[in-house]
Amino acid sequence: MPKRKAAIAVGGVAALGAAALLLPHANASQDDSQASGTTGTAKTLKATDASRLAAQLQKTLGDAFAGSYYDSAGRQLVVNVAGGDSNLIARAKDAGAAVRQVDNSTAELKAAARTLKARATIPGTSWAVDPRTDKVLVTADSTVTGAKWNRLQSTVQGLGSGMATLKKSAGTFKTFVSGGDAIFSQVQGGNVRCSLGFNVTASDGSPAFLTAGHCGVAAKQWSDSQTGQPIATVDQATFPGSDFSLVKYDDPATQAPSEVNTGNGQTVAINQAADATVGATVFRMGSTTGLHDGQVTGLDATVNFQSETDPNGVDTVNGLIQTNVCAEPGDSGGSLFSQDGGALGLTSGGSGDCTNGGETFFQPVTAALQATGATLGAGGNGAGGNGAAGNGAAGNGAGGQAGAGDQSGAGGQAGAGDQSGAGGQAGAGDQPGAGGQAGAGDQAGAGGDQIGGGADPSAGDQSGTAPSAGDQSGTAPSAGGSAAPGGH
Template identity: 80%
Template sequence: MSHKRIPKRNAAIAAGGVVALGAAAFLLPNANASQDGNTDASAAAPKTLKATAASDLASQLQDLLGQAFAGSYYDSGKQELVVNVINGDNNVIVQAQKAGAVVRQVANSTKDLQAAAATLKTKATIPGTAWAIDPKTNKVVVSADSTVTGTKWDTLESTVKSLGSNMATLKKTSGSFKTFVSGGDAIFSQVAQGSVRCSLGFNVTASDGSPAFLTAGHCGVAAKDWSDSETGQPIATVDQAQFPGNGDFSLVKYNDATTQAPSEVNIGNGQTVAINQAEDATVGTTVFRMGSTTGLHDGQVTGLDATVNFASETVPGGTDTVTGLIQTNVCAEAGDSGGSLFTQDGGAVGMTSGGSGDCTAGGETFFQPVTTALQATGATLGNGGAGAGAGDASATADPSATASDPAAGGDQIGGGTADPSATAADPSATAADPSATAGDQSGAGTGDATGTGDQTGTGTGDQSATGANANGSSSHHKNR
């Protein structure tokens, strides 16, 4: 039985719109996981670690240190893992140092910081606020967007002050915290209120063995049936959705059980980053995000287990509180909800939830951890070995090469004709040039900053860019 191939423009769906603030960030080179030749006498010297190895070590040391563990972060400049300890047993600290971490004494325990966050939840759950534990400052950092004014600001400020200056800090952030449902080329659904647009995060295999993908939970709550084009027939149906509450994720199953859904992120020009594992985020690590609205961009993880209080889009004056998110210093815009956050080494880290600001002035974006979503839905990363198929032989890419130039990653929506000879790209090369247009954005409508102008921008001119497999017999869905 033949199956229609989904046009690459829509099938290769992009991820959450994030751009690094400031200059282009280049991914760290693959450093040695540890220094060679360490003897007992030199075991306390910090090891040189790449981000993935640092994340693994952080998890191990959290178990080792127990209650003495007060968070950790990755020093990307020195390529070292820094671990906070409080009231630690010197023996345990020595073990942590021998394992290769930089150990520092801090004032606040994880338990104390979590208690402070609980107080904020009780006394200051206000739309437009967010908070997360920052291991670099050993404090809870509280953010308030432009909508938090008057008595709301007074309540928030007094609550933060009551926690003590050594426990929490308060800052203003640009724009307003919102979920990024509209705008950009991605996945579509028709609802009573009109067309809804989100982005595909990562292709996965559901617990029953069927092909599926992860996206944002608020997308799955907003609509059940999803298509690869605004007016097309549904190709996937929501199986599970979580929003608000403890997470923002959906599992959406492809309607055609024979759909081939490669475990990769398309960063444009026939180049892809193979996704081979799910990774927990670590503060300080560099991450990449492929966005249908703003192209490929990079930034750093700034906080974990963040709580965000979105103004409800369904209940006037209500609040949609989401917990357990990853906080980053990158931006996103309308249409990026659900899109993929990943590492240079092919680690799936998160899906776009929401944030504030835009990719001109900057902002911050929160992501749903992939590991939590997989555990909750019972899905597994990847597609059980299904490949990209003939004609879709995209080269495995290095996102850091293209991350600074959105134009290079631009036609990632359509992808164009696949170039099997494409060399590994460095995504960071495309990420930092905000002036570059994201190739296919001309098909994204007028670019209304609110995302509403993009609702009809399906970019028909690129619909034919399906690559050599346009007439193939199999369907292939890429996350873009």
């Protein structure tokens, strides 16, 4: 049996060991923040359970709900309540959340985001609600200077000191579409390279994968090697507005395992689509920089990229997950996932790099699945059966957070804009899964959100470790595959 096929065939067995060995070597940055001003004794929760509780409390609290976040140090869900209704506060406490009374309601935060959209849609800017401060966090990259900076600063000040904060980023907001990576396309003027995000099953039952929308807009056919023949064709691509593509494998018999390749032949099983929660630790895999981790810092973020086709234009993307995980060119489309095997996002863009850090934004997977009609899990002859998570989080909002974008975000989430989000999607437990494999969350950890120890080097140092799938008929790359040689 070819080596690559053998690795896929035993992926379900290798996944547990991979999580324990590889994930601790990501660039960990634990969130030591404490929930100030909270009241009540809250339950100890995993991040995924906190996300489900937040979605439940968003419905219970109604207009009084003003966002929530995960306190990873205390392993508690902190819920913001506006208005001071003692009955609602008591109900939130009884449900197991730590309650914090805040001044800004979701409606007020949404109004602030609409003002920013109307007056400050400037290339190099972003905004998202930070439920930990109960404010809209506005960020400007290094290109926002002079009159543009003055305009942005004036708009933020006009919102009031208690409504928004403004910070500068040292880098430049850009989509991470170039550099060495796992999927390639030849277009006029050179090569385009991105990362495979997650293997899925398209609505017609064919094997496919998700990647960034700006990758699918840039090129129609994709290969898993720089000079190889195309193995997949874009079926749907959305950018700007959102940032996701559904790409179908050309061979309907392609095996598309529901796993993330973290390097050195190791994989992590992906068992559900889930929504991100502010404060939770997350992991990103991209073939340019390998495996890295950090925290979710905002939801339903709006990012204004400088248009690559119009020097005076803006490519605005809404409803994104904001994190402090690093990324670099070539990581676009790569996997953002949780320690317990939840597919969270697709790398969109950001500022900075993996030397100096920065902000990185991700398209929520739950919204991409609902929009494309795809389901998470193996297609073709891949692993079948039900997803490992019977109560998938995909049908709920993204931690119930109040967002700052132009959509309400993935599933019932309170957004700061005008359009309805990607709600109502069935949980991952109802979708074709990866043969019921156990996710990385079943590992014995080394404390906190960090998965157990090990001595293997970081996946970021392994370039080109997996053979090209073009040499093995009917075999698809794992999500977030290893870097291929070459590049510009």
